[in-house]
Amino acid sequence: MLDLDFVRRQFPAFSQASLKGQAFFENAGGSYTCQPVIDRLTRFYTERKVQPYAPYEASRLGGAEMDEARQRLAAMMGGAQDELSFGPSTTQNTYVLANAFRQFMQPGDAIIVTNQDHEANTGPWRRLAEEGFEVREWQIDPESGHLELAKLEALLDERVRLVCFPHCSNVVGEINPVVEITALAHAAGAFVCVDGVSYAPHGLPNVGLMGPDIYLFSAYKTYGPHQGIMVMRRALGETLPNQGHYFNAASLYKRFTPAGPDHAQVAASAGMADYADALAAHHRLEGSAAERASALHDLMRAHETRLLQPLLDYVSAKNSVRLIGPSAAAGRAPTVALELGQAGEPVAAALAAHGVMAGGGDFYAVRALKAMGVDPDKGVLRLSFVHYTSEAEVQQLLEALDHVL
Numbered sequence: 001m002l003d004l005d006f007v008r009r010q011f012p013a014f015s016q017a018s019l020k021g022q023a024f025f026e027n028a029g030g031s032y033t034c035q036p037v038i039d040r041l042t043r044f045y046t047e048r049k050v051q052p053y054a055p056y057e058a059s060r061l062g063g064a065e066m067d068e069a070r071q072r073l074a075a076m077m078g079g080a081q082d083e084l085s086f087g088p089s090t091t092q093n094t095y096v097l098a099n100a101f102r103q104f105m106q107p108g109d110a111i112i113v114t115n116q117d118h119e120a121n122t123g124p125w126r127r128l129a130e131e132g133f134e135v136r137e138w139q140i141d142p143e144s145g146h147l148e149l150a151k152l153e154a155l156l157d158e159r160v161r162l163v164c165f166p167h168c169s170n171v172v173g174e175i176n177p178v179v180e181i182t183a184l185a186h187a188a189g190a191f192v193c194v195d196g197v198s199y200a201p202h203g204l205p206n207v208g209l210m211g212p213d214i215y216l217f218s219a220y221k222t223y224g225p226h227q228g229i230m231v232m233r234r235a236l237g238e239t240l241p242n243q244g245h246y247f248n249a250a251s252l253y254k255r256f257t258p259a260g261p262d263h264a265q266v267a268a269s270a271g272m273a274d275y276a277d278a279l280a281a282h283h284r285l286e287g288s289a290a291e292r293a294s295a296l297h298d299l300m301r302a303h304e305t306r307l308l309q310p311l312l313d314y315v316s317a318k319n320s321v322r323l324i325g326p327s328a329a330a331g332r333a334p335t336v337a338l339e340l341g342q343a344g345e346p347v348a349a350a351l352a353a354h355g356v357m358a359g360g361g362d363f364y365a366v367r368a369l370k371a372m373g374v375d376p377d378k379g380v381l382r383l384s385f386v387h388y389t390s391e392a393e394v395q396q397l398l399e400a401l402d403h404v405l
Helices: 004-009 035-047 057-076 090-104 123-131 149-155 178-187 263-268 270-282 289-316 344-352 366-371 391-404
Strands: 084-087 110-114 134-138 160-166 191-195 214-218 228-232 335-339 359-361 380-384
Touching: 004 270, 035 057, 035 263, 035 270, 057 084, 057 263, 057 270, 057 289, 084 090, 090 123, 090 160, 090 191, 090 214, 090 228, 110 123, 123 134, 134 149, 134 160, 149 178, 160 178, 178 191, 263 270, 270 289, 289 335, 289 391, 344 359, 344 380, 344 391
Parallel strands: 110 134, 110 160, 160 191, 191 214
Antiparallel strands: 084 228, 214 228, 335 380, 359 380
16 A cells, blocks of 8 residues: 555645645645655756756756656656657647647648547647638537547548547546547547646556557646646657757657756656655565556555545535536546536635635636536536545545535
8 A cells, every 4th residue: 555654755745834734635736746856946946057968067967857857757658768848838738739730731631629628638729720620529428528439439530630638637537548549549540649637646657558649747737847748759759840949850859849948847857756766666666667657656546546435425425516527436536526506616715714725616627517517607616636645634625525515
């Protein structure tokens, strides 16, 4: 089992007097930052805040640390070092990708998107309709929020160039079968782009084994700094038009980074790998970087699943509450959206009086909420946690819900 005491010692937030007694249940909006990331960011700003990759020592060390972040995170996710790149945010990375596909596609080509997504992974692709490309919507079930594979198959044909979907939605929470979806899309000759922002905090996936061509997630929701991280497989990365400086076209990880990287935050992202390695060593997980990451993923998910089921059982038993997404913990991430028949944000404010930090609103998932008959102006109450959450905090949440619902 996950050693929760060891885990929580890696996060300074849990030792802060100002946060004592506060149970954090808005992790889907951004996680606490682990100590190794903070240490690396501090060291970079105090010792290495110079232009990297020059021959003098401070610059050399800064550049090496940036390279280390890419190499170690890519290895954890089953990719090559230059297949992983950083951008200002996942939203920005998606806009860059959409522009690359705009230049790559031909008249009459089509893209498939879903209405289960956060707007950041659907809006940029939908705007390609303004350029004359066809945008097809893979629609969720209006009751469950589920994406049926049969509906995707009906949308696929030889005109589809790209299929975009979330690993899991930030309001539905259901874990989508990436391997199966990718296989269907590839069989039809389409590339695959997966939004992993709401999944990666629960364990980094092995993109190499799953097979998608693009996998996007956000470091600041994965215990790191505010950066967007993108894994793009080499075959696609070398096919799409270069979006960076023309003289960087031969460098795969620079082809889709038109803006200059945030040197300090890229370097600090190596702290995410430090944290993962510390957990792996403590729990005696062995093997390659990808194998250790996979075992750590399973350890995190087992802990989250055990804590999640009582919360799902509690809200499922409330007639006044509609649980969005599956009621079985094994098939979803611990991101729980509740339709209350009233605005979610005031209820989140009421929970704060009981020491529970949660969120209310539409969470940029307006299309998904509308499709399920939820008024986006009222939104939902969202309760989300990750592997550092304790059983006592879940109990604190349940007792607070008893007071406010």
